[in-house]
Amino acid sequence: MSKSIKGHVASRGSTPAPVKPYVYESTATFMVNDLLVPYETYFKSPLAKLGAIKQGLQAGALTDLLRVTGATQVDIAKWLDITEPTLRKHIQGSRELNQGLSEHIIQLFELFDKGLDTFGSLDEFKSWLKHYNPGIDAIPFDLLDTLTGISIVLTQLIRIDYGVLA
Numbered sequence: 001m002s003k004s005i006k007g008h009v010a011s012r013g014s015t016p017a018p019v020k021p022y023v024y025e026s027t028a029t030f031m032v033n034d035l036l037v038p039y040e041t042y043f044k045s046p047l048a049k050l051g052a053i054k055q056g057l058q059a060g061a062l063t064d065l066l067r068v069t070g071a072t073q074v075d076i077a078k079w080l081d082i083t084e085p086t087l088r089k090h091i092q093g094s095r096e097l098n099q100g101l102s103e104h105i106i107q108l109f110e111l112f113d114k115g116l117d118t119f120g121s122l123d124e125f126k127s128w129l130k131h132y133n134p135g136i137d138a139i140p141f142d143l144l145d146t147l148t149g150i151s152i153v154l155t156q157l158i159r160i161d162y163g164v165l166a
Contacts, residue, residue: 031067032067032068032112032116032122033116035064035067035068036068036109036112036113036116038064039061039064039106039109039110039113040113042106042109042110043109043110043113049106052102052106053099053102053103053106054099055096055102056096056097056098056099056101056102057096057097057101057102057105057106058096058097059090059091059092059093059094059095059096059097061097061102061105062076062087062090062091062097062105063091064109065105065108065109068109068112068122069108069112069126070122070126073087073088078145079104079108079144079145080101080104080105080145081145082101103147104147104150107147107150107151108144108150110150110154111144111150111153111154111157112125114154114157114158115128115129115157118157118160118161128140129141129144129153133156135156135159135165136152136153136156138152140153140156
């Protein structure tokens with residue numbers, strides 16, 4: 001069977017398995033979901049979030065953040081208000097991140113999780129982030145350097161979910 005034909009075919013026997021024409025999740029979406037899984041408990045429980053912030057996230061959270069957001073190290077350093085060399089030092093380090101960085105990273109993960117939920121595609125959400133939004137009178141991407149800015153963007157995503165765009 002041609003690679004261009006979508007669907008699944010049984011490897012043995014003559015009866016093909018049913019075709020699933022409406023399943024369009026890409027492997028990139030699955031990878032992002034896998035990267036977000038360890039952080040999802042923080043989105044659902046404020047106490048779990050607080051505990052993780054106080055304990056400090058592992059340095060690997062920065063690598064996960066780079067992968068989930070697709071942002072450059074320059075962007076991530078700007079969002080977290082640290083220099084690029086400091087970001088690289090944290091990425092290569094094995095110590096827990098401080099509370100401020102941990103909180104900001106968790107909020108960014110929560111935002112990207114919500115964006116994926118709202119838009120159904122990480123690429124569509126990233127595109128939306130980079131365009132001017134009249135509802136918040138800003139480009140959402142430019143607000144990710146503060147917790148208040150992230151909160152504003154999250155609120156806008158909730159408004160989109162409910163169809164309240166003005």
